[in-house]
Structures are given as C-alpha cells and as structure tokens.
Amino acid sequence: GAGVSQSPSNKVTEKGKDVELRCDPISGHTALYWYRQSLGQGLEFLIYFQGNSAPDKSGLPSDRFSAERTGGSVSTLTIQRTQQEDSAVYLCASSSLGGSNQPQHFGDGTRLSIL
Amino acid sequence: AQTVTQSQPEMSVQEAETVTLSCTYDTSESNYYLFWYKQPPSRQMILVIRQEAYKQQNATENRFSVNFQKAAKSFSLKISDSQLGDTAMYFCAFTLVWGSNTGKLIFGQGTTLQVKP
Numbered sequence: 001g002a003g004v005s006q007s008p009s010n011k012v013t014e015k016g017k018d019v020e021l022r023c024d025p026i027s028g029h030t031a032l033y034w035y036r037q038s039l040g041q042g043l044e045f046l047i048y049f050q051g052n053s054a055p056d057k058s059g060l061p062s063d064r065f066s067a068e069r070t071g072g073s074v075s076t077l078t079i080q081r082t083q084q085e086d087s088a089v090y091l092c093a094s095s096s097l098g099g100s101n102q103p104q105h106f107g108d109g110t111r112l113s114i115l
Numbered sequence: 116a117q118t119v120t121q122s123q124p125e126m127s128v129q130e131a132e133t134v135t136l137s138c139t140y141d142t143s144e145s146n147y148y149l150f151w152y153k154q155p156p157s158r159q160m161i162l163v164i165r166q167e168a169y170k171q172q173n174a175t176e177n178r179f180s181v182n183f184q185k186a187a188k189s190f191s192l193k194i195s196d197s198q199l200g201d202t203a204m205y206f207c208a209f210t211l212v213w214g215s216n217t218g219k220l221i222f223g224q225g226t227t228l229q230v231k232p
Contacts, residue, residue, distance in 0.1 A: 043220075045220065059219070103162050
C-alpha cells in the first residue's frame, strides 16, 4: 500500500524479553518519527530520523530503548529487557521532509503488551 | 517547555449538529504550527486541519474549522453537520518553527467524541 506500514500489529511478550517493532515509511519520505501512546503518559515523541543526519533521540525514555533506520527507509525500534510500563501503542509517522512544514502520515501502530 | 491541554476528556453530539472541541497551549515562541488529528478505533492518526501561527485567518477544511486565538493561546476545533464517521478521539498538537526544528509534535491528552444517531 501507499501508507506507513507497521509490524507487528500486536505484540505480547513477557517482562524482561527484548522486542523489535518495525516501521516502513511512505516511499520517498525522508523524515521518520516514533511516538508512544500510553494511558498514563498520552502521546509522546520518542525519536526522529531525517535522511543521513544524526537522529534526535531526545524523547527516548531510557537506555533500554533504541532505534535505527537502515538505508534511509525502514526503521526498527528496539526495547530491551521490557518492563510492564513499556506497554503502549507505538506509532510511526513519516513526512516528505523533516521540520514542521510537512504533515506527518501515521501508521496503524503496534500495540505492545508486557505480561 | 511547550504544553498542550485539552480539558474535555469526552464529548458527545447528535448527528447533524455542531460541536466544538477546546485546546489551549503554552509557549514563549511566536512562530509555530497547530494541528488537530483524529484517531478512530483503527488507531491510525489522521490529520484533520493545520493552522500556521503567523496566519491570522482561521483554517477551514470542509466541515472542520478552527478558532485560533493567538493572544489567548487557544485553538478550538468546530465540527459542523456532525456525522457518525466523526466518532473518534481528537488530539490537538503543536510544533515549533525554527531552523533546526525536527517537526516533532507535542500532543494534548485527547478528547473522545461520540456522534449519536
């Protein structure tokens, strides 16, 4: 499809396990964002990628969270040693250019549940 | 730091009527963008409308319009002729405009809108 694709749609895992969430942005979009949506914290920015520039990691809540973007396209958000407070919906968005001028297009999110 | 506040956790409206969702924000900056996003149960966030702070004219998109009051730091969304498909959670969001800005969005807590037949 033409939209932002995220996988898996739902993920259930045990506390302490590592998880990887994938985002495939709209073709040609150079900017990619990860957000987290949780009951307690609402919607929070996590990380931003723009082309080959260094990512803005200012929203990552702890060093258990990391993300990479390979080849300027697909991005993977990794959470190590998951905790119950990591349970949330993780949303990915892309835009044709970084910065505030361009609208962000969101995927359907990955619902992560930590048992 | 910038903050966005939506004071109405839940609202309801009868089909075909008009409803207004409230949003206030706090910033010391003068140049920024404001947005309303809609999130139906499918979870996908959909951009409803965007307002540039330096434009005095209120943005309009079909049945959706905003009342942007910069001095009051208020940005409300009016939905006219409400339709059942408008049932969703609505988020107000903010982003700064400056040279190195990434465009990252700061969201309010959301308002759940139910349109009743």
